[in-house]
Amino acid sequence: MTSGLYTGPLLVLLCLLHASEEACPSICLCVSDTVSCSSSGLTKLPVSLPSFSVTLDLSHNHLSWLGAASFNRMPRLENLRLAHNQLSSLGYGVFTNASGLRNLDLSSNKLHMVEQHYFQGLWRLEELLLYNNKIAQVEAGTLSGLSSLKKAYFSLNQITHFPFFSIRDHSHPFLTMLDLSSNRMTRLPWEDVKALPGLVQRGLYLHNNSLLCDCSMYSVFWHWDLRGYDSLKDFTDEHICTIYGDPRAPIRFLRHNRFFHNCTVEKAVSQPVTVFLSNVLVSEGQRVRLDCQTSLSSTDLSFTWLSPSKGYINQASINDTLISLFPNGTLEIQAAKVNDSGLYVCTAVDIKQALNATREVNVTVVLPAAETFNTGYTTLLGCVVTMVFILMYLYLTPCRCSCCKQPKHPVIPIATYDPSTLTSVFSQSSRDQPKIQANKHVAFMEPMMRDAGTEWTPES
Numbered sequence: 001m002t003s004g005l006y007t008g009p010l011l012v013l014l015c016l017l018h019a020s021e022e023a024c025p026s027i028c029l030c031v032s033d034t035v036s037c038s039s040s041g042l043t044k045l046p047v048s049l050p051s052f053s054v055t056l057d058l059s060h061n062h063l064s065w066l067g068a069a070s071f072n073r074m075p076r077l078e079n080l081r082l083a084h085n086q087l088s089s090l091g092y093g094v095f096t097n098a099s100g101l102r103n104l105d106l107s108s109n110k111l112h113m114v115e116q117h118y119f120q121g122l123w124r125l126e127e128l129l130l131y132n133n134k135i136a137q138v139e140a141g142t143l144s145g146l147s148s149l150k151k152a153y154f155s156l157n158q159i160t161h162f163p164f165f166s167i168r169d170h171s172h173p174f175l176t177m178l179d180l181s182s183n184r185m186t187r188l189p190w191e192d193v194k195a196l197p198g199l200v201q202r203g204l205y206l207h208n209n210s211l212l213c214d215c216s217m218y219s220v221f222w223h224w225d226l227r228g229y230d231s232l233k234d235f236t237d238e239h240i241c242t243i244y245g246d247p248r249a250p251i252r253f254l255r256h257n258r259f260f261h262n263c264t265v266e267k268a269v270s271q272p273v274t275v276f277l278s279n280v281l282v283s284e285g286q287r288v289r290l291d292c293q294t295s296l297s298s299t300d301l302s303f304t305w306l307s308p309s310k311g312y313i314n315q316a317s318i319n320d321t322l323i324s325l326f327p328n329g330t331l332e333i334q335a336a337k338v339n340d341s342g343l344y345v346c347t348a349v350d351i352k353q354a355l356n357a358t359r360e361v362n363v364t365v366v367l368p369a370a371e372t373f374n375t376g377y378t379t380l381l382g383c384v385v386t387m388v389f390i391l392m393y394l395y396l397t398p399c400r401c402s403c404c405k406q407p408k409h410p411v412i413p414i415a416t417y418d419p420s421t422l423t424s425v426f427s428q429s430s431r432d433q434p435k436i437q438a439n440k441h442v443a444f445m446e447p448m449m450r451d452a453g454t455e456w457t458p459e460s
């Protein structure tokens with residue numbers, strides 16, 4: 001009984017002590033795992049940034065320099081927003097020990113070059129935003145090691161050369177968006193571009209550059225157009241090239257192809273390339289069969305599949321009893337996993353006639369029922385629930401106790417919540433929702449959300 005009376009305040013004291021260690025810089029706003037110091041007039045980083053933050057927003061400030069290992073005390077950092085600052089370069093080791101980063105927004109700064117060392121060690125990085133800088137050069141090794149990269153935005157810069165050769169099937173298996181639109185590229189290394197993984201070609205944006213009209217360029221775009229890529233469909237009129245580099249006579253080459261009549265591309269490729277795109281939706285654990293029916297009718301075809309999770313699959317490389325490739329090209333996955341989702345590309349090759357055809361299947365594997373929560377969501381939920389309990393404890397419990405004089409054992413939520421009880425806790429917290437919103441402690445979420453809305457508008 002007495003011990004119950006003492007442990008409550010003691011724990012709160014411990015909590016407060018712990019909290020003061022992790023104080024939110026006075027200029028910033030901290031809520032659960034998010035720290036926002038945006039539009040605060042910062043010229044350098046706040047001295048002690050809380051180590052718990054997953055999202056750190058430093059956008060709309062005057063930062064012009066970041067020291068080495070600036071974020072090494074933040075082991076959980078995943079989202080770093082540095083848009084709209086004055087950064088003109090990044091020194092060595094800025095992101096040392098920040099290898100948990102998934103989203104890095106450096107858009108609308110003054111970077112004039114992307115050096116090889118900038119993103120070293122960020123092997124978890126999924127989204128890299130560099131649009132609207134002054135980048136003229138992207139060094140060759142910049143993207144190597146970024147093996148989780150999904151989307152990279154380089155639009156609205158002054159790039160003349162890009163290291164396409166550094167992006168290969170196994171170096172960037174998840175890359176599906178590479179935005180190089182609105183730059184200053186005149187000649188592209190078309191052989192390197194054609195060797196890009198299929199998914200990268202599908203998500204490559206090159207409109208509004210200063211391309212020179214020639215047959216090798218036209219041939220590449222002709223193929224992409226045939227495959228119906230969105231990057232071409234959505235920006236048909238922005239795909240321009242100039243003859244002999246004369247900017248006064250830009251040609252919208254996806255609309256007007258008479259300048260390319262003498263190119264041999266169409267004759268050479270008019271029969272073989274046929275692309276089908278179909279969608280397959282299965283539940284986890286189900287068997288999936290993807291067929292590779294193409295326009296090729298020969299009985300002597302060899303088939304290769306490119307799978308998002310397992311790379312190339314052909315008869316020789318099959319080394320997995322859970323996957324089979326039939327002689328007719330059908331790929332069978334015994335028990336689909338969520339991880340198996342993505343775009344599968346089958347290439348059928350008729351060696352005798354030197355003809356190729358592709359078939360693409362977009363596979364989406366869903367969990368059987370809505371029983372599982374996304375882990376990021378549950379973490380956030382845990383934080384919200386903990387906060388609600390702390391607020392309730394701090395503001396409500398003393399009153400109730402003094403009024404009713406009931407020796408009630410206080411419930412103090414420590415971070416050890418049981419996932420199995422999460423659903424019931426969740427329903428309780430959603431009932432408390434209106435109360436939280438009326439509370440001034442959470443009012444600062446509003447400007448942050450507005451900010452996020454303007455910050456993360458996709459640029460392409």
Ligand SMILES: *[C@@H]1O[C@H](CO)[C@@H](O)[C@H](O)[C@H]1NC(C)=O
Binds near residue numbers: 069072096097
């Ligand atoms: C990075 O982390 C490692 C181990 O976690 C530590 O030994 C090292 O000192 C850290 N580096 C810096 C620059 O903080």
Ligand SMILES: *[C@@H]1O[C@H](CO)[C@@H](O)[C@H](O)[C@H]1NC(C)=O
Binds near residue numbers: 156183208238
């Ligand atoms: C094309 O690029 C230039 C800069 O290179 C930019 O100012 C302009 O807004 C872009 N136009 C479109 C339609 O994206």
Ligand SMILES: *[C@@H]1O[C@H](CO)[C@@H](O)[C@H](O)[C@H]1NC(C)=O
Binds near residue numbers: 258259260261262
């Ligand atoms: C195509 O070739 C013909 C004959 O070689 C030539 O007269 C014509 O000007 C060429 N057209 C273009 C657009 O280069």
Ligand SMILES: *[C@@H]1O[C@H](CO)[C@@H](O)[C@H](O)[C@H]1NC(C)=O
Binds near residue numbers: 317319
């Ligand atoms: C089969 O897979 C194992 C492990 O995944 C690997 O060590 C082995 O080299 C593979 N064999 C072939 C023939 O690819």
Ligand SMILES: *[C@@H]1O[C@H](CO)[C@@H](O)[C@H](O)[C@H]1NC(C)=O
Binds near residue numbers: 291292293327
């Ligand atoms: C390919 O072969 C498999 C196994 O023999 C069969 O189940 C499948 O229906 C065939 N696919 C096509 C498109 O004929």
Ligand SMILES: *[C@@H]1O[C@H](CO)[C@@H](O)[C@H](O)[C@H]1NC(C)=O
Binds near residue numbers: 339
């Ligand atoms: C998905 O793949 C990752 C790494 O490839 C693995 O760690 C994870 O366990 C997989 N998840 C499932 C549900 O199979």
Ligand SMILES: *[C@@H]1O[C@H](CO)[C@@H](O)[C@H](O)[C@H]1NC(C)=O
Binds near residue numbers: 304347354355356
């Ligand atoms: C056909 O595919 C093979 C192997 O995938 C490749 O080596 C060859 O260059 C392709 N041919 C054409 C015309 O695309």
Ligand SMILES: *[C@@H]1O[C@H](CO)[C@@H](O)[C@H](O)[C@H]1NC(C)=O
Binds near residue numbers: 279343362363364
């Ligand atoms: C594949 O399907 C998913 C879900 O339906 C969709 O989000 C994605 O954009 C599709 N991908 C392609 C390349 O069509």
